[in-house]
């Protein structure tokens with residue numbers, strides 16, 4: 001077996017790549033066979049022997065080299081993401097490349113703040129790498145999801161077998177090339193192409209010590225069941241149905257466009273998408289006018305055009321899913337706030353118009369389920385308690401936002417939300433702080449030092465006690 005090099009995948013499966021702008025075939029990815037997977041896992045196990053004994057300075061240096069490589073290739077990564085998933089370059093360059101780069105830095109800096117070792121009475125209590133980690137990632141933010149896991153495992157002293165999404169391979173190939181470039185010791189990073197079948201096989205592979213999964217709640221459930229049967233720990237980062245809550249005293253002119261823009265980011269294909277906009281019921285008409293105005297700033301088009309801020313959906317499956325949910329919501333009585341049609345050129349691809357639906361029943365499919373498209377469910381609330389009730393009424397709990405003229409009121413409402421993150425009055429995210437969810441959004445925590453701690457376990461060494 002050769003370690004520290006590239007091998008051709010030898011599986012029978014093939015994933016056709018479809019350009020989301022034209023819906024034409026743009027390439028293909030061959031899957032790894034189960035034998036290829038065995039080779040990758042075996043390499044990771046051998047790599048673990050050396051890397052688990054690496055010093056923090058060695059890990060820091062590797063992460064520093066990775067940061068430099070990602071920074072150097074940022075432009076290529078942006079273009080690759082745009083080709084693969086239709087993310088406009090204006091969005092991809094920051095959200096899909098610079099933010100992951102900041103997270104890499106936060107993880108490296110996190111090495112300082114992890115409590116690696118402590119003493120409890122006569123016991124030495126130390127964090128040890130959990131071992132070989134299977135990392136399974138989605139297509140919507142491939143670079144971010146991969147780096148949040150891979151850098152965390154490397155920093156923890158573990159080794160990786162990555163199975164990225166088969167739908168967005170170009171940026172992942174570039175990233176794997178960069179990881180190769182930084183000359184990690186052999187066996188520390190391994191990756192295989194494959195679909196659900198290979199993913200399932202990886203989860204149950206006897207050489208895997210832990211599974212870290214980011215993706216849909218449906219697949220997350222299967223991963224947890226499969227891993228549980230083999231008593232493997234799992235970390236799950238799943239979907240969301242986040243609410244942007246605008247309280248009665250908030251400035252609607254600021255809050256409403258901000259939630260709308262956040263929901264349209266990457267055509268709504270972000271896990272933290274604020275796909276529910278909760279506004280005071282008595283200010284619904286005003287809200288609709290503000291949204292109509294904010295929508296005039298949307299430029300739908302070729303993701304490679306720097307002026308575009310809304311690209312196509314990534315896949316035909318997404319297009320069908322989003323369309324179906326919107327149709328059913330309309331049939332159920334929801335009203336369109338925006339009437340935006342696609343241009344003739346956009347009808348070939350997976351372009352979905354920005355959509356806001358009012359009178360959405362919070363208990364309906366659109367009020368409860370993740371859409372993963374540029375679709376906002378607008379709902380009225382009757383005050384803080386009612387807003388909290390509606391916001392907490394889905395099985396998800398990933399993210400959200402609260403807007404109020406009074407910062408202390410906004411914080412009080414935020415504390416009542418059962419979500420992993422809440423932004424107050426437009427505050428930016430913080431990559432040194434934990435990101436993760438509750439309920440159907442999973443229970444893992446990533447970013448900064450939390451990406452490292454997730455891949456460690458405590459070991460206690462009891463020393464003799466003087467009589």
Ligand code: NAD
Nearest residue numbers: 137138139164165195196199200215216219237238239271
């Ligand atoms: P998905 O669940 O369909 O696939 C995710 C990954 O799992 C892919 O690599 C896929 O090949 C693999 N997979 C599929 N079936 C599997 C199985 N049975 N066993 C093992 N692996 C399997 O998700 P997706 O469509 O790629 O991504 C979109 C979803 O990801 C959305 O729900 C989104 O909210 C979620 N997401 C969550 C976060 C977060 O941090 N919480 C971040 C990004 C995306």
